[in-house]
Amino acid sequence: xxxxxxxxxxxxxxxxxxxxxxxxxxxxxxxxxxxxxxxxxxxxxxxxxxxxxxxxxxxxxxxxxxxxxxxxxxxxxxxxxxxxxxxxxxxxxxxxxxxxxxxxxxxxxxxxxxxxxxxxx
Numbered sequence: 001x002x003x004x005x006x007x008x009x010x011x012x013x014x015x016x017x018x019x020x021x022x023x024x025x026x027x028x029x030x031x032x033x034x035x036x037x038x039x040x041x042x043x044x045x046x047x048x049x050x051x052x053x054x055x056x057x058x059x060x061x062x063x064x065x066x067x068x069x070x071x072x073x074x075x076x077x078x079x080x081x082x083x084x085x086x087x088x089x090x091x092x093x094x095x096x097x098x099x100x101x102x103x104x105x106x107x108x109x110x111x112x113x114x115x116x117x118x119x120x121x
Contacts, residue, residue, distance in 0.1 A: 020080070021070070021077060021080040021081035021084050022080075022084045024066050024069065024070070024081060025081055025084035025085040025087075025088055025089075026084075026088060027062075027066060028063055028066050028067070028085060028089075029085070029088055029089050029093055031059055031062050031063045031066075032063060032089075032093055032094075032096075032097040033093060033096075033097075034059055035056065035059045035060060035063070035097060035100060036093075036096040036097050036099070036100035038052070038055055038056055038059060039056060039100035039101070039103060039104055040100060040103065042055075042056065042104070042107070043100075043103045043104060043106070043107050046106070046107050046108060047107060047108045047109055048104065048107045048108065048109030048110060048112065048113055049109070050112075053109065053112055053113050056104070056113065057113070070082075
């Protein structure tokens with residue numbers, strides 16, 4: 001019985017530590033990388049399909065949800081998230097993410113992306 005309780009406590013500690021600002025900062029960077037990879041692939045032909053738009057909006061909304069979580073958090077948690085993000089997010093990731101957003105603006109169907117992105121807020 002003691003082993004089961006110890007195992008449950010250990011599982012709870014691991015679960016709680018995996019969901020903090022550090023985890024969310026890493027997830028944000030991964031999602032930004034996924035966004036610019038997907039956006040670049042979608043923009044190759046200069047036309048955004050509905051499926052590509054859905055995928056891009058899903059990734060974008062995931063990033064937005066994480067950011068919103070920390071906008072409403074206490075000051076210490078906000079600071080931890082910002083510091084961890086600044087520590088792990090490279091200039092290339094930031095540049096590629098912004099560049100991908102701009103690239104999408106030149107594609108046919110970009111207006112659908114903007115409209116649907118705003119509707120999902």
